[in-house]
Amino acid sequence: MSTARQIEIRRLRALEESFAVAPAGPEAGLFGPYLVTSPAGGNYHVEIRDLKRLRNACECPDLARSGLRTCKHIEAALHHLRRTRPLEVSRALAVPPDRPLVRFTEVDEARVRLDLPPGAPDALREEARAVFDESGGFSARLPEDFFRFYDRVQELGLELEIVEEVREHLADLEEDRTRAPAREAIYEELRSGTVRPSCSELVGRPVLVFDLETRREFTEVGGASRIQDLGISVAVVFDYRDRRHHYFEEDCASELADLLLGAERVIGFNLKAFDLPVLAGRASRDLSGVRALDLLEELERGLGWRVSLQNLLRSTLGLAKTGDGLEALKLHRLGEWDRLAGYCRDDVAATRGLFEYGREKGHVLIRDGRSEPPLRVPVSW
């Protein structure tokens, strides 16, 4: 595995596991000791000495063994600094380039910028003016305007380097654009209730796929310990007995709970830590008897870290999630019930697609870096 890929894995783990990061010494500059705490409560002492992954320290065995000069704890601390202290970080990184270079701003990694050294040719400055603002930030449409600019630069025979991460990001955007119709076709098929032939033995059995959207977010109810107060805006169940999606509102929470309790198996993503506790808060039933298959839990057991549904859907099925939880909250507030229900149904459809793929092939796919081939994660559900 390439060094870049190994570093990318640690960077992704740092993002996907939610580490808490706090300065472990007197808060002065960016550099110094930090305490990085994992969701499971493990503490790691990290020393940040520079922002380019060269001289940082952590006490974990991974750093000592890997020879990479970074680990997920260091990456979590760097991510924390980029997010909470962007100005100081950008100042510390402000090293003038010696050649024309397109890269991401370090402050916000998804923003493309162009650095031109003092001696850059006028022709390049001229072309750049159409798509980059005065400070070098890209100000037009990605990726199409960038590609147009770059074609022109090449026609003129001008020297311009684009860092690998940006190339990959542009390629992803282009793929998203060109693949949108194909993605819609995959969703259409899943929505229609088509079951993979290899999973046809499930048809007619009380096997359910379940997801719900909430009325409120954690900050509105006083944090994760009040999960039972989030409420339900819509819940959707795909039932293998009739291969259809069924919709529920909060006032049917108890009927929904009975349906789940009576099922042979209830499939979902992050079901045990999220959907079931939310439902339990609104149904007068004890849900500990639900025979839940939580795909996130299964994958976390194999991988040792939490992977996002987004990553799984994209890598395994070529799907993009149609929105996120915040989008759903917005739709709920606007009273757009049909769109909200459609959004939740698409999540159920996609989760089922993932489940059936894993059941058929014995693995699902995740990507740990944009350019590398996806990783196969064995599953046995």
Ligand SMILES: [Zn+2]
């Ligand atoms: Zn570490």
